[in-house]
Amino acid sequence: MPEVDTRSAALAGLRTAAGVPLLLVSGGMAGFGALAHDIGFAAWEAVMAPVVVWALPAQVVAAELHAAGADLVAIALAAALTSMRFFPMAVALLPTFRAGGLLSRLLQAHLMSATSWAFVMRPSAPREPRERLAFHTAFTLTCIAAAAVAAFAGWLGAAALPKPLALGLLFMNAAFFMVLLAESRNRQVLLAVALGVILCPPIHAVLPEASMLLAGVLGGTGAFLFGDRLRS
């Protein structure tokens, strides 16, 4: 049996994170930082967001709804709907660490992100469970540290950069999400996206505060009920 080398695995996790993943995370979180400044969050709140929430859609949804004057329950509900993906991700990922205690599983579940999930599930990631755990921990901590710095940079940018550049930072939020949605190859998911886009404006005209939540629930349910034959 080969020796377990968690130290090299952790270094590999750090090195793997310090490339494209770091650029993607930083870009997204810089956009969030700019949005946080735009809606009146303090700098420390912008920095805290990626550490405690660590889910860009939930952060942007919360900021956007807060700016629209929604109450905390509506904000939590909408954030919960965007973060549902972590449930199946955790169910698939955690057994590969064979991490014994619940506490260890909860910690890894909090550190996990869509990016870290994709990278630790790749064949090039370590195979041995303890090495995987070290790889994932180093990878995600690197990403979270970069995210906190990027959120601060985005907040500062929105505060101090010339207005046109600050607006460009702000637009990055929308740009990231539209690319994320376009990346989906599943036709049932594309139907849900189309329904969300079509339903949002008319609902917004009547119920501006609830338009995101209602368009999401109605669009998702519509795609669930009528899009079954589209599954591929």
Place this chain on the structure above:
Amino acid sequence: MTGGEHAGYLVLLAAAAATFVWRALGAVLVGRVDPEGPVVRWFTLTSYALLAALVVRLVALPTGSLAGIPLAIRLAAVAVTLGVWWLSRRRVLPAVLSGSACIVAAALWLAGG
């Protein structure tokens, strides 16, 4: 833009709790749940539709400074983002940066610079 009535950190803690619930549920129910089942599928579809509605709101119905950029230009930036994404063979960063560059260029032009 002044934002809503609650302190920012309370809003973020609400989002953090709402997100952690799913992570924790996964950590607790490992091995006892089918990630491909109909309930999970409904939530996945709903989260995609909600994200789509979020993009519509960010682009077409912005509450903050982006409202100062005309809608036609914001939609053009969407077209550029998706166009570059397609032409660059689905690369995220060039797409996002080109879309944002459109907004920067338009804002400079509008400011008369």
